Amino acid sequence: MISVEKAIQIVLNSTKDFGVEEIPFLQSSGRILKENIVADRDFPPFNRVSMDGIAIDFHQFQNGQRSFFIEGIQPAGSEQITLKNPKNCIEVMTGAVLPKNTSAVIRYEDLEINNGIATILIDEIKDLQNIHQQGKDEQKGAILIPKNTQISPAEIGVFATVGKSLVKVAKQPKVMIISTGDELVAVDEIPLAHQIRRSNVFTLVSLLENLKIPSTNKNIADDKEVLKNIIKTYLETYDVLLFSGAVSKGKFDFLPEVLEELGVEKLFHQVAQRPGKPFWFGQTNTCKIFAFPGNPVSTFVNCLVYFYPWFYKSMGINFEEKTAILAEDVYFKPDLTYFLQVKIQYRFGHLIATPINSNGSGDLSSLIKATGFIQLPKDKTDFRKGESYPIITYK
Amino acid sequence: MISVEKAIQIVLNSTKDFGVEEIPFLQSSGRILKENIVADRDFPPFNRVSMDGIAIDFHQFQNGQRSFFIEGIQPAGSEQITLKNPKNCIEVMTGAVLPKNTSAVIRYEDLEINNGIATILIDEIKDLQNIHQQGKDEQKGAILIPKNTQISPAEIGVFATVGKSLVKVAKQPKVMIISTGDELVAVDEIPLAHQIRRSNVFTLVSLLENLKIPSTNKNIADDKEVLKNIIKTYLETYDVLLFSGAVSKGKFDFLPEVLEELGVEKLFHQVAQRPGKPFWFGQTNTCKIFAFPGNPVSTFVNCLVYFYPWFYKSMGINFEEKTAILAEDVYFKPDLTYFLQVKIQYRFGHLIATPINSNGSGDLSSLIKATGFIQLPKDKTDFRKGESYPIITYK
Numbered sequence: 001m002i003s004v005e006k007a008i009q010i011v012l013n014s015t016k017d018f019g020v021e022e023i024p025f026l027q028s029s030g031r032i033l034k035e036n037i038v039a040d041r042d043f044p045p046f047n048r049v050s051m052d053g054i055a056i057d058f059h060q061f062q063n064g065q066r067s068f069f070i071e072g073i074q075p076a077g078s079e080q081i082t083l084k085n086p087k088n089c090i091e092v093m094t095g096a097v098l099p100k101n102t103s104a105v106i107r108y109e110d111l112e113i114n115n116g117i118a119t120i121l122i123d124e125i126k127d128l129q130n131i132h133q134q135g136k137d138e139q140k141g142a143i144l145i146p147k148n149t150q151i152s153p154a155e156i157g158v159f160a161t162v163g164k165s166l167v168k169v170a171k172q173p174k175v176m177i178i179s180t181g182d183e184l185v186a187v188d189e190i191p192l193a194h195q196i197r198r199s200n201v202f203t204l205v206s207l208l209e210n211l212k213i214p215s216t217n218k219n220i221a222d223d224k225e226v227l228k229n230i231i232k233t234y235l236e237t238y239d240v241l242l243f244s245g246a247v248s249k250g251k252f253d254f255l256p257e258v259l260e261e262l263g264v265e266k267l268f269h270q271v272a273q274r275p276g277k278p279f280w281f282g283q284t285n286t287c288k289i290f291a292f293p294g295n296p297v298s299t300f301v302n303c304l305v306y307f308y309p310w311f312y313k314s315m316g317i318n319f320e321e322k323t324a325i326l327a328e329d330v331y332f333k334p335d336l337t338y339f340l341q342v343k344i345q346y347r348f349g350h351l352i353a354t355p356i357n358s359n360g361s362g363d364l365s366s367l368i369k370a371t372g373f374i375q376l377p378k379d380k381t382d383f384r385k386g387e388s389y390p391i392i393t394y395k
Numbered sequence: 396m397i398s399v400e401k402a403i404q405i406v407l408n409s410t411k412d413f414g415v416e417e418i419p420f421l422q423s424s425g426r427i428l429k430e431n432i433v434a435d436r437d438f439p440p441f442n443r444v445s446m447d448g449i450a451i452d453f454h455q456f457q458n459g460q461r462s463f464f465i466e467g468i469q470p471a472g473s474e475q476i477t478l479k480n481p482k483n484c485i486e487v488m489t490g491a492v493l494p495k496n497t498s499a500v501i502r503y504e505d506l507e508i509n510n511g512i513a514t515i516l517i518d519e520i521k522d523l524q525n526i527h528q529q530g531k532d533e534q535k536g537a538i539l540i541p542k543n544t545q546i547s548p549a550e551i552g553v554f555a556t557v558g559k560s561l562v563k564v565a566k567q568p569k570v571m572i573i574s575t576g577d578e579l580v581a582v583d584e585i586p587l588a589h590q591i592r593r594s595n596v597f598t599l600v601s602l603l604e605n606l607k608i609p610s611t612n613k614n615i616a617d618d619k620e621v622l623k624n625i626i627k628t629y630l631e632t633y634d635v636l637l638f639s640g641a642v643s644k645g646k647f648d649f650l651p652e653v654l655e656e657l658g659v660e661k662l663f664h665q666v667a668q669r670p671g672k673p674f675w676f677g678q679t680n681t682c683k684i685f686a687f688p689g690n691p692v693s694t695f696v697n698c699l700v701y702f703y704p705w706f707y708k709s710m711g712i713n714f715e716e717k718t719a720i721l722a723e724d725v726y727f728k729p730d731l732t733y734f735l736q737v738k739i740q741y742r743f744g745h746l747i748a749t750p751i752n753s754n755g756s757g758d759l760s761s762l763i764k765a766t767g768f769i770q771l772p773k774d775k776t777d778f779r780k781g782e783s784y785p786i787i788t789y790k
Contacts, residue, residue, distance in 0.1 A: 025582070029601050043759060046588055050757065052648075077578025077617065079589050093648075095578060095689065097589045137758045144760045152790050153605065154762035157598035157691055161591070161759055165583045183472025183490060187420070188560045193441055194474050194492045196556070203552035206424050210548065222472065253447075253488075294490065296552055325744035349720035349783035351744050362445065363532045364438060364556055365539050367549035388744035395547050 003378065004305070004337040007271045007281070011306045014267065014283055015314040018171040018239060025159040028151045030212040031169040032315040037145035037155075040162045042135035046080070047098035051130040053111060054089040054118045055102035058127045067119045074099045089118055098131055105130035148316040170315040173239035177204045177217040180227065180245050180255065181294065184219055199364070200244035200292075200299045207303050207394075211311055215242075224254045232262055235287050242307065243280075245294025255291055256280050264289055272378055273337040275361035276302040295361035301339045301373055304392045324351035324374060324391040330383040337378045341370035344393055353391060371395040396665045398773065399700070399732040402676070405662050406701050409678055410709040413566040413634060420554040423546045425607040426564040427710040432540035432550075435557045437530035441475070442493035446525040448506060449484040449513045450497035453522045462514045469494045484513055493526055500525035543711040565710040568634035568683075572599045572612040575622065575640050575650065576689065579614055594759070595639035595687075595694045602698050602789075606706055610637075619649045627657055630682050637702065638675075640689025650686055651675050659684055667773055668732040670756035671697040690756035696734045696768055699787045719746035719769060719786040725778040732773045736765035739788055748786060766790040 002010075020034045049055065056068055068089035074081050076095035083090050083101040090099045098105070107130060110122045138144060144158050151169070159167055184198045185191045201217040208215050220227050234241055243255060256269055259282055269280045276298040280291035290307055292299040309319040324344055332338045342353035353374045358366035372393035376383050383389070397405075415429045444450065451463055463484035469476050471490035478485055478496040485494045493500070502525060505517045533539060539553050546564070554562055579593045580586045596612040603610050615622050629636055638650060651664055654677055664675040671693040675686035685702055687694040704714040719739055727733045737748035748769045753761035767788035771778050778784070 026597055026600060029604060041586075044757065045586070045591065048757065050755070075577070075617070077576055077590065079587070095576070132755070132757055137754045138760050145763050149763075150790075153598050153601035154695070154789065156601040157594045157695070158759055158763060160582045160594035160597045161691075163582055163585070163592055181472055181490070182470070187555045187558055190558070191436075191440070192474070195472065196440065197558055199552045199555035202421055202555045203548050205421060206548035206551040209424060222470070296556075300549070300552070320741070322741040323744050346715070346717040346746070349718050349746050351741070351746065359532045360445070360527070362439065362443065362527055364553055365533055368540055368544075368553060394549065395545075 001270045001272050001277075002268050004271055004273050004375075007268055007279070008306065008309065010267050011281060011310050012313050014288060015310055016173070016239070016288065017316075018173050018314065020168050021171045022166045022168050025156060025164055025167045028159070028167050028169055029153065029156060031151050032317055033145060033149045033151055033155065033167065034147060034170050034316070035168040036143045036147050037158060037162060037164060037167075039138045039140050039142045039144055042140050043138040043161075044132050044134055044136065047134050048132040049074070049076075049092040049094060049096045049098055049105055049130065050132045051105055051107040052094050053092060053105050053107040053130065055083070055092045055099050055105050056089045057083065057086040057101060058103040058125070060087055061104065061120070061125055067117050070113070070116050070118055072099075103127060103131075150317060172213045173311075173314070174237070175208060175213055175215040175240045175242060176234050176238040177201045177208075177215050177242045178231075178234070178244070179217070179219045179294075180222060180243065181219075182222045200294065200296055203296065203300060204242055204244065204303060207300070211308070213311070222254075224258060227254060228258045228262065231258060235262060235264070235284055238287060241287060241289045242303070243289070243291040244299045245292075259289060259291070272335065273339060274334060275339065276305070277336070279306070281306070293361075296364045297341070297358070297361040297367060300367055300394075301392075304373070304394060305339070322351070322391050322393065323388045324353040324372075325388045326374065326383055326385055327352050327354040328385050330355060330376065331381060332376060332383070333381050335378055338376040339373040339392075340376055341366050342372055342374045342391070343369065344371045344391060351391070353389075396667050396672075397663050399666055399668050399770075402663055402666045402674070403701065403704065406676060406705050407708050409662065409683060410705055411568070411634070411683065412711075413568050413709065415563050416566045417561045417563050420551060420559055420562045423554070423562050423564055424548065424551060426546050427712055428540060428544045428546055428550065428562065429542055429565050429711070430563040431538045431542050432553060432557060432559060432562075434533045434535050434537045434539055437535050438533040438556075439527050439529055439531065442529050443527040444469070444471075444487040444489060444491045444493055444500055444525065445527045446500055446502040447489050448487060448500050448502040448525070450478070450487045450494050450500050451484045452478065452481040452496060453498040453520070455482055456499065456515070456520055462512050465508070465511050465513055467494075486513075498522055498526075545712060567608045568706075568709070569632070570603060570608055570610040570635045570637060571629050571633040572596045572603075572610050572637045573626075573629070573639070574612070574614045574689075575617060575638065576614075577617045595689065595691055598691065598695060599637055599639065599698060602695070606703070608706070617649075619653060622649060623653045623657065626653060630657060630659070630679055633682060636682060636684045637698070638684070638686040639694045654684060654686070667730065668734060669729060670734065671700070672731070674701070676701070688756075691759045692736070692753070692756040692762060695762055695789075696787075699768070699789060700734070717746070717786050717788065718783045719748040719767075720783045721769065721778055721780055722747050722749040723780050725750060725771065726776060727771060727778070728776050730773055733771040734768040734787075735771055736761050737767055737769045737786070738764065739766045739786060746786070748784075
């Protein structure tokens with residue numbers, strides 16, 4: 001049995017680059033960018049008026065002039081016009097190009113306009129005031145968004161601004177999610193007393209959907225030969241297989257055996273953790289196999305602890321560690337890393353983790369009451385209120 | 396000009412219930428649940444074996460018996476079998492129904508099995524050990540997920556477990572996103588010197604996509620009559636109109652005027668904040684109108700500050716306030732609430748907000764560098780390192 005740290009290290013050492021694809025920018029939110037996004041022009045692309053008012057030649061103000069005949073108007077979205085007489089002014093709108101021969105903008109609030117003449121009411125104005133100068137934010141050619149950024153609405157706006165209607169993103173792995181177990185019936189069936197409905201596969205589908213990974217799923221009966229034949233095909237078809245169940249030491253838990261018979265290289269089986277101990281991880285040349293134990297909480301925590309960081313690293317980005325502060329003392333004796341279910345709250349800039357009551361890894365409703373797990377290391381038994389530990393949040 | 400607090404209050408007083416719809420459970424992630432999800436049976440539904448091993452009649456152990464003939468096997472997913480002879484045992488698998496007439500499970504690790512006889516190697520066992528008792532987690536009829544919960548992968552798993560293949564969720568408002576401005580060209584066009592590409596509408600589309608709200612969008616030229624005719628139709632067709640631009644005091648910013656001419660009730664125009672001051676908010680009997688100023692950062696922050704909480708409250712859930720700790724001193728003189736762009740990091744259970752350099756509300760790349768806004772109240776000018784303030788995160 002290996003430690004959680006060692007298991008994570010092995011998982012992260014078997015990441016894989018799935019290549020790049022080009023997709024419409026508006027469909028790219030949540031995906032990982034695989035090109036640098038570069039300014040196609042200066043930003044702003046011209047000296048941009050940043051207040052509604054008038055534009056003047058600053059020197060005239062310096063020379064004492066206060067009243068200016070309005071020679072024209074420069075709306076946003078119009079070609080640049082020219083101030084012909086330096087003693088006049090031009091009305092300008094926010095977003096407009098600064099008219100040629102002008103060098104300061106005075107806002108309406110600081111003006112009085114009568115009969116086509118604008119009079120400045122304030123004593124001090126500055127050269128270039130209320131002008132957002134060309135190239136001030138970014139120079140043409142500058143990298144606005146570096147490669148390997150996860151795309152969010154802010155990036156979508158920048159793609160549009162620089163004209164990237166198609167963007168290169170990391171290709172997603174092809175994933176098959178498999179449940180095993182004769183006791184499982186479909187969601188719309190009424191289970192017999194000894195049966196339960198399939199649920200973990202759907203939890204996994206949804207956890208993967210949060211990563212924008214589409215997946216397919218399948219239930220296979222507890223029959224070794226059937227299992228073996230189907231998995232053989234899947235190993236050749238998919239980049240990743242996620243299993244839920246059939247990895248414990250029970251008589252009908254053939255999965256590790258079947259995988260090894262099919263030539264899958266076992267990287268480890270069993271991790272010193274609770275819940276989720278019977279986790280099995282292996283690979284072929286073309287496929288990674290995450291075989292999670294079948295209890296709902298075990299499947300859930302292992303997907304977050306192993307699959308999520310594996311996926312992010314495969315896509316080229318680092319998974320930032322978060323920590324939270326324990327709200328109460330916790331005692332945990334077994335020599336295992338304890339993924340304790342907690343409710344995370346924000347208080348005055350602190351993240352507070354309050355343990356919730358759970359009846360163990362089979363307790364489906366505990367995942368509803370909690371919002372994450374706090375990871376308590378295995379070399380300790382007493383964890384004190386106020387100490388901070390890594391957390392994994394899922395809500 | 397009203398305060399941010401007052402503006403938020405007005406916005407939250409004009410929320411609206413858009414009704415309920417029933418959708419397939421696997422498509423419901425991110426939506427707001429509109430029914431209580433109830434346990435359709437006890438959980439676990441039977442006395443469930445929680446370790447692989449043997450099941451015995453505990454009294455026999457109490458009476459000193461240590462070796463048990465294996466009478467049969469009870470796999471997971473099979474109908475309950477019965478221990479016929481109380482001096483025998485049954486092999487049981489994790490997840491199986493506890494066989495009738497047995498009352499304790501001893502795991503393989505604590506056994507030696509030879510010639511069909513299991514011998515217990517430990518001295519102490521407890522009545523009901525390694526049995527997850529029927530109804531221990533939840534009793535039939537218990538509310539597993541209350542109405543008005545935002546659905547995440549954990550809820551998806553519970554829906555499947557209790558057989559909810561269709562779930563009732565809050566209907567989303569029908570939203571139209573409108574940009575105005577003659578200076579705007581399409582993403583795949585090359586703008587002339589004085590033009591820029593449409594981008595804010597796509598940022599808004601993406602911000603709404605994060606709330607699972609589908610939307611349509613449209614650009615309208617700066618022509619008052621055209622604008623008026625189109626908006627008239629939209630007011631009758633959509634639940635929400637989101638505008639970006641044309642709400643400042645410029646000559647061509649007809650929007651507030653047009654909306655009022657169309658009978659839209661103005662609830663406020665201009666909020667004491669930076670960026671995003673010229674925000675206009677109003678309503679008709681059937682439509683809410685959020686008219687955001689056209690600078691990228693202004694549109695972005697106002698969508699998060701006003702539209703997001705309005706949406707969540709309309710759907711029936713509260714938007715939890717988060718706070719973070721300032722990493723450096725900030726001085727801000729204007730009598731405005733300051734939404735300062737910050738990068739939020741997690742350090743030992745603390746959320747640390749570090750201001751990023753920005754050239755103001757027109758600076759598109761600042762949204763890439765930051766991960767959120769910290770909200771600094773308007774009654775202060777000096778904000779000290781170590782103080783905590785509300786934050787709005789978007790990454």
